[in-house]
Amino acid sequence: MRYHRLIAISWIGILTLPAWGDARAVNRFLAAKKTHQVSPALSYEQAASDPASWRGRVVEVRGTISGVAQMGETTTFIVNTKSGEALLKAASSSDLPSNGETIRALARIPEDASGSIGSLAWVEWVGEFDMLEREAQWAAQQQKSALGRRKASLKRSRAYTSTRSNFPSRGAYSPFDPGVVDAYTRAILYFNPRLPAAHADLITQSILAYSVHYNVDARLIVAIIAAESRFNPNATSRKGAMGLGQLMPGTARGLGVSNAYDPQQNVAGSVRMVRGLLEKYMGSHTWQGQSYDPESIALALASYNAGSGAVRRYKGIPPYRETRNYVVKVWNLYRQLCGG
Secondary structure, three states, X not given: OOOOOOOXXXXXXXXXXXXXOOHHHHHHHHHHHHHXXXXXXXXXXXXXXXXXXXXXXXXEEEEEEEXXXXXXXXXXXXXXXXXXXXXXXXEOOOOXXXXXXXXXXXXXXXXXXXXXXXXXXXXXXXXXXXXXXXHHHHHHXXXXXXXXXXXXXXXXXXXXXXXXXXXXXXXXXXXXXXXXXHHHHHHHHHHOOOOOHHHHHHHHHXXXXXXXXXXXXXXXXXXXXXXXXXXXXOOXXXXXXXXXXXXOHHHHHHOOOOOXXXXXXXXXXXXXXXXXXXXXXXXXXXXXOOOOOHHHHHHHHHHHHHOHHHHHHHOOOOOOHHXXXXXXXXXXXXXXXXXX
């Protein structure tokens, strides 16, 4: 697997990468963040732990809206963050999100905040997915720049020739190369031809964005979901596993997934889970240009299927027929997607 471009097989084609995401909303959010000097070092969770020290400051709140109440000209949002619920109040005439959306919001801490942070004043917001897409574009640009610098270095050392692969290392691969979005959508529709095109596109965008965000090979995620649910967002197993990545209820809650049948949330949770398992067996720099380690990937797949406890107990892939077949199936799909 020396080449890390998505190589075409019978049902994968390389065409043109379309644009997606609400760029204007992202630009407004970033401009507001700069205007209010929102420091990356100051999160809502930090401010909530000592609100008196941050009175009047604007902070970034990330989470999923779990409730909306409108009273007169004011709309109050309940946002589930990783540390609890935040109350945000906004003018009802503003362009506001809907209940159930996962967002990033800028909000001002009250001037009289002391023991508790209270309700925050709404400043600006953006959808989490739109922001992840922009961050993925930035990551792709950085990868492209890094590849350019590496090419220049290879030329200077005379180790580069015009016939050599443009993707000499894992670090050079970017799933946002032109045509990859279309290729992934074709692959998803291969596994589930009945899936509406718009749903396939959303799943593709989610896989690519969250794979870049968590620094995981998107092709591995496609292989896992294909084996788990064949890209049926409504799939439910006899044991209660749910959605695309077949997350168990407790696992979903632990990953911050409030609705496992929502494709975007399920993909986000599944990718996050895969990343954690890869780190467990391959270290924190899993996808930073290092060579592949099939044994460690196999252990991560076994843990995804049977649980880390079973892998630890048997000191390797458990002797369960289902788990062993699962590891082989996902690994073979992954190799096909990598062109190997």
